[in-house]
Structure formats: structure tokens, C-alpha cells
Amino acid sequence: MDKLKKYRDQWWNQGNFHPMAEWEKVKLPYILAENVTIDKYEERTDRFNVRGCWEWDAKFEKNGVVLGEVAVYELPLQAHEVCAGEISSLIFEQCLPANRTDAKIYILAATRTRVRGFGKEADGSFRPEKSSVDLPNGSDGLNAPWPNLVVEVASSESTRHVKEKARNYWLYNNRVRDVIIVKLYDAAENQIPSRMKFDTHDANGDPLSYQEGTHVIRIPLDCLYHDVKPPIEIPRSVLPDPIILDFFFVRKAILKSFSYKCE
Structure with a gap:
């Protein structure tokens, strides 16, 4: 599973929808990233041209900054x-x-x-x-x-x-x-x-x-x-x-x- 997570993390880190990530076997929603600001989420979706597959939800506030999770709800099939x-x-x-x-x-x-x-x-x-x-x-x-x-x-x-x-x-x-x-x-x-x-x-x-x-x-x-x-x-x-x-x-x-x- 650690190996699969490494490949799946590449979608968030590099914009790479890696063929060895076995996304077809993932139970959605899948938590792709945690402790992320909405600005960082938007920066990644812009950089990697990811639209309609990820969603950001606020989870808590720390030092006046709202942090949340990025979850995968849809695959780009x-x-x-x-x-x-x-x-x-x-x-x-x-x-x-x-x-x-x-x-x-x-x-x-x-x-x-x-x-x-x-x-x-x-x-x-x-x-x-x-x-x-x-x-x-x-x-x-x-x-x-x-x-x-x-x-x-x-x-x-x-x-x-x-x-x-x-x-x-x-x-x-x-x-x-x-x-x-x-x-x-x-x-x-x-x-x-x-x-x-x-x-x-x-x-x-x-x-x-x-x-x-x-x-x-x-x-x-x-x-x-x-x-x-x-x-x-x-x-x-x-x-x-x-x-x-x-x-x-x-x-x-x-x-x-x-x-x-x-x-």
C-alpha cells in the first residue's frame, strides 16, 4: 500500500495521474492531501489543470489560517x-x-x-x-x-x-x-x-x-x-x-x- 500511495501522491505533488497508482481500485472519496489551504488547492488545480476531480473542504483553523483536506471524488476517465x-x-x-x-x-x-x-x-x-x-x-x-x-x-x-x-x-x-x-x-x-x-x-x-x-x-x-x-x-x-x-x-x-x- 505504501508503494501505491507513493504513486497516488504524484497526482497532488506533480500532476501525474500515474498508471501504476491503480486508481481504478480506489474507493472514493480518497484523501489526496491534508492540512492544505484553499489557496494551495487552487494553485495546484491551476498548475496541473485538474478540474472537477478534486474538492477542498475546510477542517480546522490554525493561527487564523483555515486548513482543509483535498479529496478525490472523480477520475478523469x-x-x-x-x-x-x-x-x-x-x-x-x-x-x-x-x-x-x-x-x-x-x-x-x-x-x-x-x-x-x-x-x-x-x-x-x-x-x-x-x-x-x-x-x-x-x-x-x-x-x-x-x-x-x-x-x-x-x-x-x-x-x-x-x-x-x-x-x-x-x-x-x-x-x-x-x-x-x-x-x-x-x-x-x-x-x-x-x-x-x-x-x-x-x-x-x-x-x-x-x-x-x-x-x-x-x-x-x-x-x-x-x-x-x-x-x-x-x-x-x-x-x-x-x-x-x-x-x-x-x-x-x-x-x-x-x-x-x-x-
Whole structure:
């Protein structure tokens, strides 16, 4: 175990997701570092470009400095990354007509956020231009506006944890207007996903067919443009309302990304 810990520590110390760390055997959450300030956590996530896999939670205060743990809740597996990217692409494509206007939707992706005691990044986040918020309630711990829509993709991460994060962090005190949670199964890096389940069933409990247009999430423009102020107006004549997030294409993108394994 000491040898495995040495390899696993390299993710925190060097940004090296080492193949000999056997991350696929780790029970998550895994405590990667202790006695860490949120500034050190953010410095490491920036330096190693780690987004949405680690979380920082405050544990105690020493000499006026808040120290916490860095825990691994998600692994950077291919299916997870493709899923998050495809969802962002689908939203971006439909918002493109507003791209050169005051009503542009900004893709904040996995921009880091912090509140006292916590530091987290979503897998996807979106908002238009918005006014600053009162100190210290901003997404940066200061006055930056929060996203209106957050996307969380849970692959290694448990459904319970991602739901708790949505309820107790993103949606807490109306920070974020809406959260979309996607749970992936059979997303191991060394195998083709064999089962992609979207929890939609008919009145008899039988699963519905997986065809284009059968498994969608509808995102109203009132969600994406929540709390915008004049002169910005919701571009109802330009953008579709609602924005359609069709999981037929998300599933297809994930499976296609593994097509090389079928050659």
C-alpha cells in the first residue's frame, strides 16, 4: 500500500495521474492531501489543470489560517470527459446565434468556485453577462456572479455525493438557478461502455427506446438568462426556447469515442 500511495501522491505533488497508482481500485472519496489551504488547492488545480476531480473542504483553523483536506471524488476517465464536452457543445451550438450580442451565453466550463469552507468546480457551467453580487457571496468568494446553469457528470463519483453537492453547494442560497446531473455507468478506461442507461420508463415501468428526441432535457431561456438586467434582454426571437439537450447525441459521442476498440 505504501508503494501505491507513493504513486497516488504524484497526482497532488506533480500532476501525474500515474498508471501504476491503480486508481481504478480506489474507493472514493480518497484523501489526496491534508492540512492544505484553499489557496494551495487552487494553485495546484491551476498548475496541473485538474478540474472537477478534486474538492477542498475546510477542517480546522490554525493561527487564523483555515486548513482543509483535498479529496478525490472523480477520475478523469474518457467517458466522463466526452460526456461533459458533448453536453457543453450541444448547449453552445444552440446559443450560437446570440454569440455576438449583449445576450451571449458564456461557457464557464470548470471555472473554480469557492465559499468559506469549500472549493469546487463543475463539469460545465453557463451564464450571460451579469452584475456583481454582494461581498463575500460571489462564486470567487468575493463578488463574481454565479453561473445560472451547472452540469455535473458523475462517473467514478457516487450519485449520493453529486446530489448532495448540487443541493448543499450549487443550489444553496440560490447561488445557481439549475443543476443537471448525469450519472454514467461502465465507464472504466479500459473497456467500452456496454450499458448507457437514461432513467426514463413508460407507465408500465418498461424502458423506453433510445432514439433521437426520446431522451431530452429542456432548458428554458428563463433559466439560462435568470436575473439578467437591462439593457440585456432574453433573445427569444433569436434562440430556441427551450434549449434542447438530447442525450441521444451524448450517448452517441461517448460510444463513438471508444470505436477504436472495436477495430
